[in-house]
Amino acid sequence: MLHAYKPLPRGLARLGQQSPTEIGADLEQAFWIDLYRPLDSQVVAVAALGVEVPTLADMEEIEISNRLYREEGVDVMTVVLPGHTPSGEHISGPVSFILSSARLVTVRHHAPRSFATYPERAERTTAGCRTPERIFLGLIEEIVARQADLLEAAGKTLDQVSARVLGQARPMELKAALGEVGKQGELLGHIRLALLTLERALSFYDQTLATHPQGGELRPLAKALMRDITALAVHNDYLSSRVSLTVDATLGMINLAQNNTVRILSVVTALFLPPTLIASAYGMNFANMPELSQPWGYPFALALMVASAFLSWAFFKWKDWL
Structure with missing residues (x-):
């Protein structure tokens, strides 16, 4: 042009x-x-x-x-x-x-x-x-x-x-x-x-x-x-x-933003770690586990898992990690 x-x-x-x-x-x-x-x-x-x-x-x-x-x-x-x-x-x-x-x-x-x-x-x-x-x-x-x-x-x-x-x-x-x-x-x-x-x-x-x-x-x-x-x-x-x-x-x-996401995942993992430990303990196949034969054994295990998760959350909150 x-x-x-x-x-x-x-x-x-x-x-x-x-x-x-x-x-x-x-x-x-x-x-x-x-x-x-x-x-x-x-x-x-x-x-x-x-x-x-x-x-x-x-x-x-x-x-x-x-x-x-x-x-x-x-x-x-x-x-x-x-x-x-x-x-x-x-x-x-x-x-x-x-x-x-x-x-x-x-x-x-x-x-x-x-x-x-x-x-x-x-x-x-x-x-x-x-x-x-x-x-x-x-x-x-x-x-x-x-x-x-x-x-x-x-x-x-x-x-x-x-x-x-x-x-x-x-x-x-x-x-x-x-x-x-x-x-x-x-x-x-x-x-x-x-x-x-x-x-x-x-x-x-x-x-x-x-x-x-x-x-x-x-x-x-x-x-x-x-x-x-x-x-x-x-x-x-x-x-x-x-x-x-x-x-x-x-x-x-x-x-x-990525660190905040990783922190949330880490906290969630830590909250579920104690309940997982308790569930693993009661999942072992030992002959002598008295709680397994008790009618209150299952509610007791559930309450223990919830209490452990709540105590972990309270500890993290007290430390200002949340």
């Missing part, structure tokens, strides 16, 4: 949808071309503009030299962002930004929400959207804001889970809470990776700003974004520590 945009006096305008044979007709006018799971024809159309579109395998290379480099005046930056697959699965995947003086090309194979929300908010970002460089910084600002929203949502979820765990949660609720905390921990890991790669990309971009015509105007914007990323990274670390604390609290409550 290919989306192309050009700037207007107010915001970005999306160029019309083209067929595969006409797809390159308006691309020369585009300041931003967004490729989402691109078709071969779309890759060829963008390549005709002098932009080499990396494959997913190229984008997934972990070497920093493959993710951040400058070639013939074009900055290529690949970051890892959380998003969704077409099936709705939440993943973390690579997104490449190919920035030249003529246009910005983004390549992605999953759907970070920022790419859907940015076109409508482009004019309200700090950088604006008059040039490809400003579109790049505005898109990064939208992505950073999205990570902030995800962190805020994760914090609220952890608050709710902690309240349930420390309240009167039942064992099944504790199990569900543990699963929810695990999901939030995984999400925080994806956000932390996104912030790390964004910080690297902006640091690389900041080093190349000297060659940009508007480098003096854009550098403060890039610096401000890096400060925002640093602040979000600190917040992410705080929430990660809360995840660990909530997991420990949940496991502790589960252990307490």
Whole structure:
């Protein structure tokens, strides 16, 4: 899928949808071309503009030299962002930004929400959207804001889970809470990776700003974004520590619930031990057992068993074991 945009006096305008044979007709006018799971024809159309579109395998290379480099005046930056697959699965995947003086090309194979929300908010970002460089910084600002929203949502979820765990949660609720905390921990890991790669990309971009015509105007914007990323990274670390604390609290409550169950079973076993001993004694087949021939023998044995159980219960209660 290919989306192309050009700037207007107010915001970005999306160029019309083209067929595969006409797809390159308006691309020369585009300041931003967004490729989402691109078709071969779309890759060829963008390549005709002098932009080499990396494959997913190229984008997934972990070497920093493959993710951040400058070639013939074009900055290529690949970051890892959380998003969704077409099936709705939440993943973390690579997104490449190919920035030249003529246009910005983004390549992605999953759907970070920022790419859907940015076109409508482009004019309200700090950088604006008059040039490809400003579109790049505005898109990064939208992505950073999205990570902030995800962190805020994760914090609220952890608050709710902690309240349930420390309240009167039942064992099944504790199990569900543990699963929810695990999901939030995984999400925080994806956000932390996104912030790390964004910080690297902006640091690389900041080093190349000297060659940009508007480098003096854009550098403060890039610096401000890096400060925002640093602040979000600190917040992410705080929430990660809360995840660990909530997991420990949940496991502790589960252990307490299990210990209480084992304690009850132990007490019940101890209460029935003296009656069992008495019943075992009267079940022995000795010839000389006078009580067996007496009419009061059976009631006497039953009363003795009940009395022994009651005395055991009273002793445990006196010791405050119940």
